[in-house]
Amino acid sequence: MVTTTSQVADLARAIAGDRAEVGSLMGEGVDPHTYKLTRSDVARIAGADIVLYSGLHLEGKITDALTRIAGSGKPVHAVAEAIPSDLLLTPAGFDGNPDPHVWMDVKLWTRALDAALEALVAFDPAGADHYRANAAGLAERFGRLDAYARSALASIPEQTRVLVTAHDAFNYLGRAYGLEVRGIQGISTESEAGLREIEALVDLLVSRRIAAVFVETSVSERNIRALIEGAAARGHRVEIGGALYSDAMGAPGTHEGTYVGMIDHNVTTIARALGGDPPSGGFEGRLTAASADVGEK
């Protein structure tokens, strides 16, 4: 079986267990929006019995190829496209398309889990009991993770429950767990409009006493500095609250290299930086202080 993103691979491995080999085209730190198929990817897809991908145009550059392969009769399934459309968000900046970052809401991703399960059962009915038992265990863990995310983020004082971030990947997290999400990506400090947007964000940080913004290395330093310096000039200290995992997960073999670990890291990092009181080990006690501070994309 071949999957596109590591989030989908994580689902597939958990459901398949030892009954199938799962390979993922995209590894750690890979941007799914711009990913293009390599020659060896094409060979891996051709050799796979079944292909699972996320969908909703997340894999923008390879969606057409995947759709074509599906048309040739190979089982190819977009697991996130099983989510009812009335549960999807269509924020500005996505050209009228649904926001594909559905894994940020654990309940929505549980529906993707169901879709991956049904795809596997349809392909290999003899393994149905095995797949269903594995999926039920994972769904139960997702249920506990969802509850953890809710309580960790609810520990943030209400007035500072605002996620100022460089990603456009956190809309579902915000909706599911009651965080206001504000973006700093795409704002140009070289235009009047951009300067006004920065100024409005500084106002928000100062007036709501928000202690942290969230970034990653690829983001314009200038915008971050403008926010931090703008707030400092008005006597309010803002820190960089840490890096969050958005589209990719952490390194394979680490807690953050799993779906549960990436959500755990994000939620715990956000809660801690914004004045909440999450448990120091995060969900299930597997998060280390170091991992909460120095995550990569």
Ligand SMILES: [Zn+2]
């Ligand atoms: Zn993205």
